[in-house]
Amino acid sequence: MTAADRASDEGQGWAVWLRSAGRYIREHPGLIVSLVIIGSLLATALLAPWIAPFPNDAGTATNLLATLQPPGGEHPLGTDLVGRDVLSRVLFGTWSSVGTSLLVIAASLAIGVPIGLFSGAVGGWVDEILMRVVDIFLAFPSLLLALAIGAALGPSLEHAAIAIVVAWWPWYARLMRGEAAAIRGRAFIESGRLLGLGQVRLATRHILPNAAGPVVVQASLDLGGVILTLAGLSFLGLGARDPVPEWGLMVEQGRSLFQTHPWVAIVPGAAIMLAALAFTLLGEGLRERLDPKGATRR
Amino acid sequence: MNDVTMNDTTMNDTTINATPTKDPVAPLLAVRELTVEIGGVTLLDIDELETDRAEIVGLVGESGAGKSLLQAAILGLLPVSARVTGSIRFDGIEIVGASRRTMHEVRGGRIAVVLQAARAALTPTLRSDEWIDRALSLHDVPKAERAVRLAHALDAVRLDPRLLHRYPHQLSGGEAQRVSIALAVALRAELVLADEATSALDVTVQAEVAELFRELRASEGTAFLLVSHDLALVAGLAHRINIIERGRIVEHGGPEILEHPADPVTQALVAAKPALPRADATAA
Numbered sequence: 001m002t003a004a005d006r007a008s009d010e011g012q013g014w015a016v017w018l019r020s021a022g023r024y025i026r027e028h029p030g031l032i033v034s035l036v037i038i039g040s041l042l043a044t045a046l047l048a049p050w051i052a053p054f055p056n057d058a059g060t061a062t063n064l065l066a067t068l069q070p071p072g073g074e075h076p077l078g079t080d081l082v083g084r085d086v087l088s089r090v091l092f093g094t095w096s097s098v099g100t101s102l103l104v105i106a107a108s109l110a111i112g113v114p115i116g117l118f119s120g121a122v123g124g125w126v127d128e129i130l131m132r133v134v135d136i137f138l139a140f141p142s143l144l145l146a147l148a149i150g151a152a153l154g155p156s157l158e159h160a161a162i163a164i165v166v167a168w169w170p171w172y173a174r175l176m177r178g179e180a181a182a183i184r185g186r187a188f189i190e191s192g193r194l195l196g197l198g199q200v201r202l203a204t205r206h207i208l209p210n211a212a213g214p215v216v217v218q219a220s221l222d223l224g225g226v227i228l229t230l231a232g233l234s235f236l237g238l239g240a241r242d243p244v245p246e247w248g249l250m251v252e253q254g255r256s257l258f259q260t261h262p263w264v265a266i267v268p269g270a271a272i273m274l275a276a277l278a279f280t281l282l283g284e285g286l287r288e289r290l291d292p293k294g295a296t297r298r
Numbered sequence: 299m300n301d302v303t304m305n306d307t308t309m310n311d312t313t314i315n316a317t318p319t320k321d322p323v324a325p326l327l328a329v330r331e332l333t334v335e336i337g338g339v340t341l342l343d344i345d346e347l348e349t350d351r352a353e354i355v356g357l358v359g360e361s362g363a364g365k366s367l368l369q370a371a372i373l374g375l376l377p378v379s380a381r382v383t384g385s386i387r388f389d390g391i392e393i394v395g396a397s398r399r400t401m402h403e404v405r406g407g408r409i410a411v412v413l414q415a416a417r418a419a420l421t422p423t424l425r426s427d428e429w430i431d432r433a434l435s436l437h438d439v440p441k442a443e444r445a446v447r448l449a450h451a452l453d454a455v456r457l458d459p460r461l462l463h464r465y466p467h468q469l470s471g472g473e474a475q476r477v478s479i480a481l482a483v484a485l486r487a488e489l490v491l492a493d494e495a496t497s498a499l500d501v502t503v504q505a506e507v508a509e510l511f512r513e514l515r516a517s518e519g520t521a522f523l524l525v526s527h528d529l530a531l532v533a534g535l536a537h538r539i540n541i542i543e544r545g546r547i548v549e550h551g552g553p554e555i556l557e558h559p560a561d562p563v564t565q566a567l568v569a570a571k572p573a574l575p576r577a578d579a580t581a582a
Contacts, residue, residue: 187418188466191478194373194413195433196406205432209423 031285037278045094057084058092058245068261078263080253086267089245093268096246098275100161101226105219107165112172113208113215119173120180120211121203131177134170142167143229150238157246160239164229168222175218179211186210213290221283224276231272247272324390326351326521327372327489332384332394334371334545342367342545344384348538349489352519354511356532358567359542365525368542369491372523373409374401389488407437410487414494416474420466426477427462433481444484451483454517455510472503479510482520489521490514496531508535529556529567541567 025032049055053076057063063083071078077087119130137145149163183189184207192202231248233239240246242253247268254265325348334342342364349355359365370376372386374393386393388404396404413419420429427448434444452459457476466474475495482490492511496504508531514520524532532539533553541549541564549561559565 187413187415188421191411191413191419192421193375194406194411195481196402196436201436206421206423210421 028285028288030281031288034278034281034285037274038282041094041098041275041278044091045099048091048094052085052088052091054085054088055092057088058243060243068257068264070261071263077267078261080250080264081257086250086263089250090247090268090271093245093247093250093271094275096157096240096244097227097230097248097272100157101223101230104161104164104168104226104230105223107161108168109172109215109219111165112169112174113176115169116173116176116178117180117203117208117211120177120182121184121199121207123181123184127177127181131174134173134177137167137170138174140167143232146229146233147236147238150233155238155241157234157240157244160230160233163233163238164226168226171222172215172218176211176215179214180207183207183211217283217287217291220279220286223279224283227272227276227279325349326353326389327523328385328387329368329372330385330387332368332371332386333382334367334376335381336377336379340545342371344368344542344545344547347540347547347550349521349523351488351521352515353538354515354522354524354536356524356526356536356539357542358526358529358532358539359563360527360567363542364545365542366493367545369411369493369523369525372491373405373411375405406433407485408487409489409491410482410485411491411493412475412478412482412495414498416471416478416495416498417466417469419478420469420474422466425463425465426469430462430477430481430484434484437485439485447484447486448480451480454483454514455480470503471499472506475499475503475507476510479507479514483514483518486518487520489523491523491525493525494527495524497526497528504531511535 044051048058052058053074054061061084063079066075066079066083067081069075069079069083071086075085075087077085077090079085080089115130115134119127145167146160146163149166150160153159153162180203189202189206192206197206230239231246231251234246234248235252237252240249242249250268251265251272254261254263254268257264327347327349329344329347331346332342332344333340347355347357347368357365357368367376371382372388372393374396376382382394384394388409391400391404393401393404420426424432430448430451431444434447435441439447449459452462455476457473457480461469461473462477469477479490490511496507499507511522511524512535515522522535524536526532533556536553539550539553539555540547541555541561543561543563549555549559549564555564556568559568
């Protein structure tokens with residue numbers, strides 16, 4: 001009450017900020033919920049060594065005297081087949097799963113965005129050639145392509161990540177190219193050219209900032225998909241190897257125990273779901289703000 | 299006021315005064331026997347088109363008559379597939395076949411452009427002050443000087459400096475057009491190509507922008523090439539008028555040509571404007 005009074009008296013200050021923040025939360029619940037979850041995930045990824053009850057269990061440690069303990073007591077979420085604390089492994093797994101997925105998206109953007117921007121901004125035969133290359137990549141089902149690359153390179157978390165990047169970047173190249181080509185026809189690009197701006201500056205300073213919205217939205221929507229794909233590859237034995245605490249791998253390890261000791265698979269499974277959901281909500285929230293016309297695919 | 303070096307020895311009058319220079323030897327812009335051919339079709343065939351310093355010249359024609367193509371040619375921005383013969387000289391600099399470096403100096407810097415869609419011509423993600431600042435830096439205006447030039451330009455176009463902190467979508471069409479014109483002033487452009495610069499504005503704002511052109515000609519010595527289909531605007535502003543049709547100048551002369559049009563195209567353009575105000579050569 002006092003805060004509201006002060007705000008109406010002064011017409012500014014933290015109370016106003018608080019009220020507008022409140023309104024924002026009411027208007028964009030999905031965005032806020034997702035930001036809270038993602039914030040916690042990032043905090044977890046960074047703080048895992050300090051907050052995990054058994055940090056050594058994320059590594060090579062085993063405890064054969066306490067295998068498959070049910071949730072409760074010393075192990076709030078139970079232990080797995082070799083006695084490792086499931087909570088600790090899921091906390092450490094945040095970095096392996098979410099962190100790796102963020103890197104995968106970042107790498108895909110780093111490859112796809114410049115290619116798409118160049119292609120769309122220059123146009124002509126350069127555009128044709130680049131987009132045919134992209135088409136070739138897109139002609140393969142991306143999961144199969146990732147599977148093949150993962151199989152060829154040998155199973156490891158890094159190789160799975162590389163495989164996903166190879167399968168993923170063409171989407172960004174194509175989306176970016178379409179946006180850039182549309183922006184290129186706008187009057188302010190014409191006026192930039194008439195002002196004497198060169199191609200590079202036009203592309204990076206004038207086309208990119210105005211074309212980035214849908215790409216950002218798509219990337220955040222894709223994060224959930226990448227987390228799932230990465231977990232899927234690990235589940236299939238093409239990604240992370242034991243003892244890396246990767247969520248997909250942990251689900252796979254709990255698969256045979258599901259009837260008798262469900263927590264071993266359910267806990268990392270729930271973590272995957274939560275992370276994928278959070279990023280999808282984030283993407284939807286960003287879409288409303290950055291790409292109201294819906295250029296991005298669902 | 300005119301701090302650009304004159305690299306043309308034939309230029310005998312380097313001072314700018316408010317009256318158009320009538321020296322036929324050294325017009326600011328001289329287009330001679332220019333032809334532009336794209337895909338085997340001759341789209342422009344212009345014997346002569348001149349603009350003196352501090353002169354307002356009108357180029358009037360209907361859509362597709364070649365107005366935009368002529369502008370692109372003057373700025374050296376014709377498509378690579380275009381075959382060009384003849385000559386376009388700006389202050390003695392040959393633009394047809396000019397090097398990149400030469401064009402960088404001329405385009406945007408000494409020849410500025412004001413487009414029809416004022417707001418759409420400004421990059422949506424840049425505030426107006428950023429936009430102007432970047433354009434000045436692109437044309438090698440030292441940082442210390444930019445603020446001075448900008449202040450002068452804002453004064454010249456009577457634009458509230460507070461508007462500069464806005465993004466294009468927060469400006470009205472007339473304000474956005476003033477931002478574009480302020481940039482031309484800040485760049486100390488000697489020639490402004492005004493491409494239908496008032497067509498998208500409502501009538502009162504049109505009159506304000508037209509008045510602004512007149513003032514800038516007098517105060518800054520800026521020459522204007524008004525490219526338009528709006529005969530009334532051109533008749534009220536221009537010292538000389540060129541009527542273009544199918545890539546050719548079919549009639550040219552003072553505003554009086556509109557009172558007794560000789561060419562059928564001009565007659566048609568005049569007839570299409572029943573409320574044409576009396577053309578007045580001394581209006582400026």
